[in-house]
Amino acid sequence: MTPLLHLRDVTAFYGPVQALFGVTLNLAEGEVLALMGRNGMGKTTTIATVLRLLAHSGGEVRFAGVDLHAMPSHRVARLGIGLVPEGRRCFGPLSVAENLTVAARPGPWDMARICALFPRLQDRMAQPAKTLSGGEQQMLAIGRALMTNPRLLVLDEATEGLAPIVRQEIWAGVRHLRAAGQSILVVDKSLAELAAIADRAVILERGATVWSGNFADLTPQIANRYLGV
Amino acid sequence: MGKGVKGMARETLLTLAILSALLGTVIVAQITGEGFVITLATKVAIFALAGVGLNLALGYGGLVSFGHAAFFGIGGYVTGILASHAGAGTAVTTLPFALMGSNEMLGIWPMAMLAAGAAALLIGALSLRTSGVYFIMVTLAFAQMLFYFAISWPRYGGEDGLSFYVRNSFPGLNTLVPVQYFAICMALLVLALILSAALVRSRFGLALQAARQNEQRAAAVGIRPYALRLVAFVISGMITGLAGSLYADLNRFVSPAMMSWHMSGEIMVFVILGGVGRLAGPVAGAAVFILLEHLLGGVSEYWKALLGLLLLAIVLFAPGGLIGLVLRRDRHV
Numbered sequence: 249m250t251p252l253l254h255l256r257d258v259t260a261f262y263g264p265v266q267a268l269f270g271v272t273l274n275l276a277e278g279e280v281l282a283l284m285g286r287n288g289m290g291k292t293t294t295i296a297t298v299l300r301l302l303a304h305s306g307g308e309v310r311f312a313g314v315d316l317h318a319m320p321s322h323r324v325a326r327l328g329i330g331l332v333p334e335g336r337r338c339f340g341p342l343s344v345a346e347n348l349t350v351a352a353r354p355g356p357w358d359m360a361r362i363c364a365l366f367p368r369l370q371d372r373m374a375q376p377a378k379t380l381s382g383g384e385q386q387m388l389a390i391g392r393a394l395m396t397n398p399r400l401l402v403l404d405e406a407t408e409g410l411a412p413i414v415r416q417e418i419w420a421g422v423r424h425l426r427a428a429g430q431s432i433l434v435v436d437k438s439l440a441e442l443a444a445i446a447d448r449a450v451i452l453e454r455g456a457t458v459w460s461g462n463f464a465d466l467t468p469q470i471a472n473r474y475l476g477v
Numbered sequence: 478m479g480k481g482v483k484g485m486a487r488e489t490l491l492t493l494a495i496l497s498a499l500l501g502t503v504i505v506a507q508i509t510g511e512g513f514v515i516t517l518a519t520k521v522a523i524f525a526l527a528g529v530g531l532n533l534a535l536g537y538g539g540l541v542s543f544g545h546a547a548f549f550g551i552g553g554y555v556t557g558i559l560a561s562h563a564g565a566g567t568a569v570t571t572l573p574f575a576l577m578g579s580n581e582m583l584g585i586w587p588m589a590m591l592a593a594g595a596a597a598l599l600i601g602a603l604s605l606r607t608s609g610v611y612f613i614m615v616t617l618a619f620a621q622m623l624f625y626f627a628i629s630w631p632r633y634g635g636e637d638g639l640s641f642y643v644r645n646s647f648p649g650l651n652t653l654v655p656v657q658y659f660a661i662c663m664a665l666l667v668l669a670l671i672l673s674a675a676l677v678r679s680r681f682g683l684a685l686q687a688a689r690q691n692e693q694r695a696a697a698v699g700i701r702p703y704a705l706r707l708v709a710f711v712i713s714g715m716i717t718g719l720a721g722s723l724y725a726d727l728n729r730f731v732s733p734a735m736m737s738w739h740m741s742g743e744i745m746v747f748v749i750l751g752g753v754g755r756l757a758g759p760v761a762g763a764a765v766f767i768l769l770e771h772l773l774g775g776v777s778e779y780w781k782a783l784l785g786l787l788l789l790a791i792v793l794f795a796p797g798g799l800i801g802l803v804l805r806r807d808r809h810v
Contacts, residue, residue: 299697301693301696301697320696320701321693321696321697322695322696322699322700322701322702323701325696325697325698325699326699330698331697331698333694333697337691337694339686339687339690339691339694339695340690341686341690342683342686342687346683349680349683350680350683350684350687350698350700351698351699352680353699392698393698395698396698396699
């Protein structure tokens with residue numbers, strides 16, 4: 249069966265500096281794939297190449313069988329990839345409702361469903377996004393990505409820098425999405441939380457895939473070797 | 478009620494207050510027989526309308542166009558050309574179809590807006606492929622091309638401009654009566670403000686603002702910045718073109734000066750002075766500009782030096798413009 253997301257030997261550069269040296273991964277529909285690796289190993293860059301925010305110079309990036317080469321970012325997003333970027337990055341001056349409205353595309357996800365997933369947002373609808381707490385902004389970033397009704401949700405460090413109680417709230421939301429059959433590519437440092445949701449994992453080191461397999465097969469030895477835990 | 482909604486409500490109230498002040502000034506002037514003040518207020522309404530057009534592109538789309546005088550001038554020239562041919566009873570052109578002159582505002586405005594919109598589509602399609610200082614330069618270059626074309630167009634007055642001796646007509650009104658012409662300009666300004674407010678709060682307007690804040694982030698949720706900006710630029714050009722048409726009728730005269738970079742700068746000053754991305758910004762900016770011109774213009778011909786200082790102070794200490802000063806911390810795009 250054609251994987252929903254397929255990367256094969258992807259290479260990419262930031263100007264003259266090579267950042268990816270051969271990333272390979274496959275994500276099937278309905279699957280949760282954890283993209284792992286220490287800091288600076290190319291996880292966010294890999295996501296940038298998937299969204300075409302950074303052009304890959306070699307290899308192949310396909311989504312639902314469509315070659316994303318030379319496709320502009322907005323078309324990639326419209327194909328059905330919803331990004332929750334690192335550092336939240338909501339549209340600060342726009343209100344919560346406006347942040348959600350601006351991303352809305354036809355599908356089952358609407359504002360009411362987002363509020364059911366993250367009830368905190370309900371009371372903040374008219375508030376400018378920049379005045380929300382970090383956790384609420386993260387919930388809004390996830391909500392905004394879901395409003396695009398994506399086939400694939402990409403979470404890049406969705407819980408970084410948040411208070412433990414807020415992280416729990418966000419992970420609960422992600423677990424709910426998984427149970428609903430949402431395909432997710434997730435980058436995070438919390439092995440325990442990833443273990444609870446991820447079907448498979450891919451580990452990057454120095455911009456290349458060095459390990460991939462079922463999450464259950466990720467032994468402490470492998471984690472220690474590539475993730476330093 | 479959230480802060481954002483409260484801010485919008487306060488901005489709407491302030492807009493209504495400014496428009497009421499302008500209307501009140503005209504009512505008092507009408508009672509006291511100060512026709513000149515009514516003409517000044519009409520000029521404020523027309524310049525504000527031009528600013529409302531630019532504000533859509535600049536304030537909400539982040540497009541620093543230094544060529545909006547092109548649309549202002551095109552609107553003016555369409556009006557002048559149609560009116561002068563109507564006066565002479567001749568056709569503007571016979572090929573590819575016969576186009577007769579007109580002195581009906583309701584017929585002239587759509588043509589002025591269409592011509593300005595077509596120019597905006599062409600200029601925008603090319604200039605929006607660039608950004609930053611290059612965008613400013615490309616828009617300026619197009620406006621200057623049209624300026625020099627108008628100068629070297631002897632059929633319509635060339636450098637001397639084109640006069641038409643009767644103001645165009647509007648059904649049921651005597652447009653030569655200052656207060657009635659003011660009413661037309663004011664009504665169009667209010668309509669443009671309503672359209673602008675509706676656009677800004679629509680999904681289109683939100684996407685335009687999102688793309689202004691961060692193009693990549695906007696693209697990541699499926700927004701195509703180029704198409705959005707082009708549509709905004711065309712609507713912006715059409716509104717400014719309508720203002721140019723009204724300005725031509727106010728003076729019963731059009732000249733290449735309407736397309737000069739000075740005019741582009743002045744329209745930009747209205748917006749920056751009043752508040753970039755503020756609904757009533759261009760109205761407040763145009764009013765203060767005309768007021769300063771009237772009060773200080775008689776004292777010294779160097780009154781624009783003072784305007785420059787005021788503009789400098791606004792940019793340095795009140796980036797939200799005069800409206801931002803009043804509304805303080807309320808939402809500002």
